[in-house]
Amino acid sequence: MGSGASLGASEDDLRKKEKRERKEARQKLKQAVLSSAEQNDDYLMRMRFLLQVPLFKRFPKDEQPLLASACRTEKFAEGATIVRQGDVGDAFYVLQKGQAIVSVKLPDGTKKQLAKLGPGDYFGEKALLTSELRTATIQTETQVETLTITRKHFDDLGLSDKLTFGDRKAQKESARERKVHEPTEKTPEQRKFITTALLQNENLNAYGTVPDNKISALVDAMWQETVLKGKRIMKEDDIGAEFFYVIEDGVFEVLVREVLGDSTDVLALQKGKTKVVDILKGGSTFGELAILYLVPRRATIVCSQPATVWKIDRKQFKDIMMSSSEAKQKEFIRYFDSIPMLEPLLASEKQELSQVIVEITFHANEFILRQDEPGSTFLMLVEGQVAIYKDGRQVADLTANHAKGYIPYFGEKALIASEKRAATVMVVSDSARCLMLDKDAFDDTLGPFKAIIESAMQPMNDEAKAKKIHHPSDDSRDKIFMNDLVNCGRIGCGGFSTVDMVQHRPTGETYALKSLNKGFIMKATMLSAVVQEKDILFLTNSNFIIRLMECYNSPEHLHFLLELCLGGDLYNTYKKKALFGNTDCARYYIAGVSLAFEHLHERKIIYRDLKPENVLLDHLGRTKIADFGCSKFAMGRTYTTCGSPDYYAPEVVNSQGHHVSVDWWALGILLYELMAQRPPFESIFPMQTYVKIEKGIDRITFPMNVQGKCEELIKALCRQDPEERLCMKLGGVDNLFKAKWYAKFDVPRMRAGTLDVPHKPLVRSNKDQRNFSSEIKDDLPRVYPYTDPGDGWDDFFASC
Numbered sequence: 001m002g003s004g005a006s007l008g009a010s011e012d013d014l015r016k017k018e019k020r021e022r023k024e025a026r027q028k029l030k031q032a033v034l035s036s037a038e039q040n041d042d043y044l045m046r047m048r049f050l051l052q053v054p055l056f057k058r059f060p061k062d063e064q065p066l067l068a069s070a071c072r073t074e075k076f077a078e079g080a081t082i083v084r085q086g087d088v089g090d091a092f093y094v095l096q097k098g099q100a101i102v103s104v105k106l107p108d109g110t111k112k113q114l115a116k117l118g119p120g121d122y123f124g125e126k127a128l129l130t131s132e133l134r135t136a137t138i139q140t141e142t143q144v145e146t147l148t149i150t151r152k153h154f155d156d157l158g159l160s161d162k163l164t165f166g167d168r169k170a171q172k173e174s175a176r177e178r179k180v181h182e183p184t185e186k187t188p189e190q191r192k193f194i195t196t197a198l199l200q201n202e203n204l205n206a207y208g209t210v211p212d213n214k215i216s217a218l219v220d221a222m223w224q225e226t227v228l229k230g231k232r233i234m235k236e237d238d239i240g241a242e243f244f245y246v247i248e249d250g251v252f253e254v255l256v257r258e259v260l261g262d263s264t265d266v267l268a269l270q271k272g273k274t275k276v277v278d279i280l281k282g283g284s285t286f287g288e289l290a291i292l293y294l295v296p297r298r299a300t301i302v303c304s305q306p307a308t309v310w311k312i313d314r315k316q317f318k319d320i321m322m323s324s325s326e327a328k329q330k331e332f333i334r335y336f337d338s339i340p341m342l343e344p345l346l347a348s349e350k351q352e353l354s355q356v357i358v359e360i361t362f363h364a365n366e367f368i369l370r371q372d373e374p375g376s377t378f379l380m381l382v383e384g385q386v387a388i389y390k391d392g393r394q395v396a397d398l399t400a401n402h403a404k405g406y407i408p409y410f411g412e413k414a415l416i417a418s419e420k421r422a423a424t425v426m427v428v429s430d431s432a433r434c435l436m437l438d439k440d441a442f443d444d445t446l447g448p449f450k451a452i453i454e455s456a457m458q459p460m461n462d463e464a465k466a467k468k469i470h471h472p473s474d475d476s477r478d479k480i481f482m483n484d485l486v487n488c489g490r491i492g493c494g495g496f497s498t499v500d501m502v503q504h505r506p507t508g509e510t511y512a513l514k515s516l517n518k519g520f521i522m523k524a525t526m527l528s529a530v531v532q533e534k535d536i537l538f539l540t541n542s543n544f545i546i547r548l549m550e551c552y553n554s555p556e557h558l559h560f561l562l563e564l565c566l567g568g569d570l571y572n573t574y575k576k577k578a579l580f581g582n583t584d585c586a587r588y589y590i591a592g593v594s595l596a597f598e599h600l601h602e603r604k605i606i607y608r609d610l611k612p613e614n615v616l617l618d619h620l621g622r623t624k625i626a627d628f629g630c631s632k633f634a635m636g637r638t639y640t641t642c643g644s645p646d647y648y649a650p651e652v653v654n655s656q657g658h659h660v661s662v663d664w665w666a667l668g669i670l671l672y673e674l675m676a677q678r679p680p681f682e683s684i685f686p687m688q689t690y691v692k693i694e695k696g697i698d699r700i701t702f703p704m705n706v707q708g709k710c711e712e713l714i715k716a717l718c719r720q721d722p723e724e725r726l727c728m729k730l731g732g733v734d735n736l737f738k739a740k741w742y743a744k745f746d747v748p749r750m751r752a753g754t755l756d757v758p759h760k761p762l763v764r765s766n767k768d769q770r771n772f773s774s775e776i777k778d779d780l781p782r783v784y785p786y787t788d789p790g791d792g793w794d795d796f797f798a799s800c
Contacts, residue, residue: 071147076140083124085137091150094122098144104136116141181313184223190248193283194219194310197246201285204321217320222246222310227303234287234301236274243311244287247280250307254278254286255300274300288317318358329354335382335435338407358436368425368434369411375421376439381408384432389424397428479800480504480561482552485513491772494629496520496784501564501769510766511549514560518794519784521558527793530558533628534797536605543753544596546616546626553798556786565624567617567761568771570674574612577759580677581705584758587742589615590671591750592623597667598733601660606634609643610666612673619766621757634659645686646679650720653690661722668697668717668725675706680714696720709741 073096076082082093085105100117114136117123123138186194195215204210227233227250236256255274277299280286286301332354336342342350362368368379368386381400386408388396398408413419485502491512492499502513521527537548537560547563567573570589579585593615600607609630616624630642637657641648649665651658673679680700681692692699697718702711716726716739726735737747749755761771 067149070153071149074146074148076144076146078140078143080140080144082138082140082144082146083134083136085134087134089124089134090152091148092122092124093138094147095119096145096147099141100138100144101141102136102138180316181223181311183221184310186219186222191219193248194222194246197283197285200283201288203288210321214320218312218317221316221320222312224248225309225311227307227309229303229306232300232302234299236298236300242314244314244317245285246310247282247284247286248308248310249282250303250309251305252280252284252286252307253302253304254280255302256298279304318356328359332357332435335380335407339380339409353437356437360434360436362427362432362434364427364430366427368427368432369421369423371421371424373421375411375413375419378411378437378439379409379425380435381410382433382435384427385429386425386432387428389426390422395423399429480511480550481800482550482554482559482561485511485561487513488767489769491769496524496526501767502561503767508766510564510566512562512564514562515557516559517783517786518556518558519786522786523784529629531796532632534560535633536600536628536631539603540599540605542596542599543622544592544624545599546624551797551799553794555788558794558797562626563618563624564766565616565626566619566763566766566768566771567621568773569613570615570617571612572771572773573617573759573761574674574677579674579759581675582758583675583710586671586674586710587745588750588755588758589623589674590667591737591742591745591747593625593667593670594727594733594736595751596623596625597660597663597727600631601663604633604660606632606638606658606660607663607666608632610647610663610670611644612670615670617759617761617771619761619763621760622753645689646682648690648693649722650693650696651722653693658722661725661728664717664725664727665722667727668714671710671717672702672706672714675710676703709739713739713741 071094074093076098082100083089095117096119098119100121101113102115102117102123103111103113105111117138124134198204198210198215198218233245233252253276256277257274280301329351333350336350336353342353362384369375371390381398383400385397385399387394388398388410400407410423410425411421484505486505488501488503488510490498491501492514497514497516500513500515501510503510516530521530534548534551537546541547546565548560549563550561552559552561574580593610597607607625607628607630609627610625614625614627616626618624632638632640637659639655639657641652641655643652643666647666647669649658649662652662669679669681680697681689683689683692697715702714706714713726713736717736719725722728726739727733729735731738736742737745746755763771
């Protein structure tokens with residue numbers, strides 16, 4: 001027993017070790033890929049280009065820089081073959097420039113051209129996941145430039161499980177293919193008879209007369225069958241509806257359960273004995289509701305005299321009747337945009353789905369769903385009101401509200417599995433209009449979509465909702481228009497920008513609006529810096545970094561709409577609350593900044609402007625860094641001098657070129673200032689500051705409260721050699737949290753944003769400005785006159 005347990009433990013340890021080693025190796029490879037990427041401008045261009053490719057629209061934002069860095073640029077001469085039919089695929093291509101021709105070789109040896117490809121088109125995507133043979137040849141028509149990723153590179157970087165193909169239709173199971181029944185030849189009299197019966201069906205003509213071409217198509221597809229006396233061809237509540245019928249001759253009885261008690265009693269409506277409620281004869285039709293809308297059969301139908309009927313199966317019937325107008329499809333897509341579980345769909349997929357959705361109107365006291373019945377339909381309530389019952393007791397009521405974008409929905413689990421209904425849904429308004437989608441139609445249109453839908457159905461916390469809904473790169477977000485913003489007062493002012501608190505009229509939410517003067521941007525040639533600041537904010541998605549909501553372009557300004565941090569900045573907070581020297585506060589704020597740097601550095605972004613004024617607190621006291629005007633994408637060294645002189649690293653002072661290591665130096669300086677109330681190299685004149693910086697941190701005399709473990713950590717962050725700084729070594733930011741000064745600090749809770757804050761700012765409302773300096777409210781930035789040159793230089797900026 002003992003040796004067996006020991007062996008099990010050692011095997012488990014070995015597996016953990018191997019897993020850890022694989023993870024470390026992958027991390028090293030990722031860093032190597034990013035470090036060896038081409039020059040900054042090319043890297044940014046690739047990233048922007050790739051994110052326009054539909055295949056990568058859902059690629060996680062955290063992995064997008066890695067994806068861009070993993071690509072290599074390839075050039076092909078005119079007439080060159082990029083991939084050849086029959087070869088094993090091992091790479092994926094995106095066309096950046098030029099034209100290419102797709103062709104296949106037919107069994108008889110002839111070549112058939114299928115399509116032409118241009119910039120933005122891609123091919124070979126399956127080669128990223130499997131070793132499949134190329135199904136076509138792609139040859140260049142002009143000189144071509146591609147972005148190429150090999151499968152090995154893709155796998156090594158751990159990207160294969162992040163890719164979701166937009167076109168999933170090829171994955172449909174062959175079992176979905178259904179053998180179509182041969183139609184019966186019809187005489188002119190029979191065609192006229194069936195046509196008349198169809199035109200008299202009220203349900204088919206609920207939204208206007210069915211067009212002649214659809215009637216004709218239904219008649220063409222029908223076949224004739226004989227029904228014997230006593231045969232039951234439909235059962236009440238059955239959801240396995242397969243056929244629609246037109247009776248040519250014979251008699252059928254329609255039976256339904258009797259209602260027990262008051263018809264508003266939900267349980268009574270679902271019980272009772274059956275009774276004959278109608279007789280159907282020649283010219284009658286039935287079965288369309290259960291087929292078209294996949295609702296349970298509303299009655300049992302039994303043949304009481306031998307009959308002849310015309311039939312059409314469910315798929316044929318739906319294919320003919322469900323095709324909707326372009327206007328209707330646009331309306332449906334607007335509804336989809338209000339359904340959280342449909343948000344993961346690409347625009348093209350929503351378009352496809354709009355073509356198979358079905359409308360149905362229910363009337364007062366009608367059931368839309370019944371508890372415990374098997375279900376395979378998902379429904380969206382677009383007009384009217386319904387009541388929700390569980391075990392006969394009303395638990396909720398739902399009302400569609402287009403003005404607020406509220407579209408109630410139910411039965412969503414039916415798109416994943418045909419589960420029993422968890423509740424009864426009954427119409428309580430005069431009528432209710434629903435959009436209905438059944439699982440087969442969904443899967444036939446989009447293929448197996450289970451993983452994405454299951455993910456979308458998972459509950460989201462507030463942070464996840466903010467990331468999903470408000471990031472400006474997400475086309476499905478709730479847009480915030482500038483005309484809907486009301487100014488609540490100035491909360492910040494810079495050299496050529498202002499920051500105002502604004503409130504969004506429709507929601508009441510408040511934000512920070514940073515406005516940059518176009519005249520100054522042009523005079524100071526700051527355009528590239530503004531472009532870079534926007535790109536950086538677009539590509540960051542961290543709880544420790546200020547969140548970008550929208551970008552606007554007005555006649556004289558460019559505007560960033562940002563998350564509002566009502567707790568103010570660390571500079572004013574420390575002065576007002578006398579927090580200098582508070583170890584708990586310093587630990588928390590330094591941890592928050594370090595996690596923000598970790599997020600930025602993974603994306604090869606240098607922050608370069610750390611100081612207490614740029615570290616903000618939200619209304620709960622959580623840390624977020626802001627102001628990315630000095631930040632830069634840098635794959636290698638950069639030489640621009642910017643930031644605050646007190647926080648310059650030695651390599652910045654010496655103009656030797658610097659990279660992300662300057663941020664870790666600055667973190668050590670911030671820690672010193674938070675503990676000692678002033679930065680370590682502070683002097684009256686900048687040149688004196690630079691001399692002290694060059695002499696190094698070891699020449700500084702630390703105050704008593706900073707000596708010991710804190711001094712040890714500061715010196716580890718502020719090494720003269722950039723590569724020797726604590727977080728530049730293998731282990732990264734984890735090295736910081738392993739320092740003695742951080743003993744017993746709850747890092748997992750800090751990362752998750754659930755660690756108790758050491759200081760909670762007083763915030764009484766979402767318009768409370770008490771934590772912002774009163775001095776800045778009357779400040780005015782430098783304003784330079786601006787005349788639009790008319791070349792569209794600023795067209796790129798606005799996100800809505």
